[in-house]
Amino acid sequence: MRDSARTLIEDATGAHVSASRPLSGGCIGEVYHLRMSNDRELVAKVGGPGSGLELEGRMLRHLGEHGVPVPDVMHADDHLLLMTCVASGDSLGPRVQEHAAHVIAALHDNAGPAFGFAYDTVIGGLHQPNPSAPAWVPFFRDHRLLYMAGEAARAGRLPPAYRRRLEALAERLDEYLEEPEAPSLLHGDLWTGNVLAHDGRLSGLIDPAIYWGHPEIELAFSTLFGTFNDVFFNRYHDLRPIRPGFFEMRLDLYNLYPLLVHVRLFGAGYLGGIDRTLRRLGF
Incomplete structure (x- = not known):
């Protein structure tokens, strides 16, 4: 040191x-x-x-x-x-997954006044804008999907054809996404490295990227790199029912945002996931 x-x-x-x-x-x-x-x-x-x-x-x-x-x-x-220093070092086994469902459901039970946040935050060191918005779908469209597509394009890492396809999807988001009952408090970056576990419990969450949003975007991101599995989702669903269509379609759509974050940070290796989702949705 x-x-x-x-x-x-x-x-x-x-x-x-x-x-x-x-x-x-x-x-x-x-x-x-x-x-x-x-x-x-x-x-x-x-x-x-x-x-x-x-x-x-x-x-x-x-x-x-x-x-x-x-x-x-x-x-x-x-x-x-x-x-x-939070006790950690355990893998995210079944007992941790079950406890994590209670922790994340309780997190999402915190209801906010509007989508966004009182101040802008960061994800992976990148600026994450959080202007106050009364509706979720326009917020996700403008300040998550299109914003990060623009950042990745300006960095020379998102090809123009991909950006056009994302913009076409953005015009029709109302056909795919739903408004939640209320804005929920989100951690914002729930990949495995930010979830600490010890003695069969989730002992701590670190490196947040917080804002008030739809819980589904958080649930989706937790699947992108295998953070949570069926044990988690079954228990979470018992506590906060997940609406039909999430696993079939909305999960992949929401994961376009973290994939764009990774394209902006790391380049073309993450374009394949974006391409597959856009093709599946017909774009």
Whole structure:
């Protein structure tokens, strides 16, 4: 660990760093597991101006205030995000899947005043606009699907033909998507690496990309990289019934957004998934 990072941490905690080791994960800066001189175990993310660490801390605190298991944020600015260390390391086995269904259903039970959020957030380090909107389908169309298609196109990673097909779909979204009963609080980035598990339970969620939206977009994203399985979905459905047509069609449509995020970040390797969904929908 750099001396400058150590100084930031010790100034923020009033304790000395007894031991540190680097951790993988996150899109921003350096991440460390720390043991402090007072025997506390912490996790530190070290960044700099414009890193987004202050925003990450704000999002974690918001989730925590709404009953979600997240690390406690001890300090948050763009130079240093300091959090408690959450027990983790287990795979997402059946007991974890069952408990996760209760956690995510309770998260989605938090109802907001409108779609969007009080401030813009980030996903994978990319800007995620959250203007207040009274209806879900226009919000998803303009501020998720078309916005990220535009970002990927401007980065030279989304071919013009793909963008035209996405725009054609966007004009007909009302034929495919439904409005929820109310905007739900979403974590926003539920891939396996952001779900911590220990002793048969979901012990914490990290790296959020929060906003008020339709729970189905969150459920869809959780399938993209195999985070949750049938054990999760069966229990979630018992708690918050999933409307017919989600698994058959809406799941793949909603996953166009995270696929576009990955195209913007990583390039053409994710175009195949977009192409398959568009073809299936007739575009």
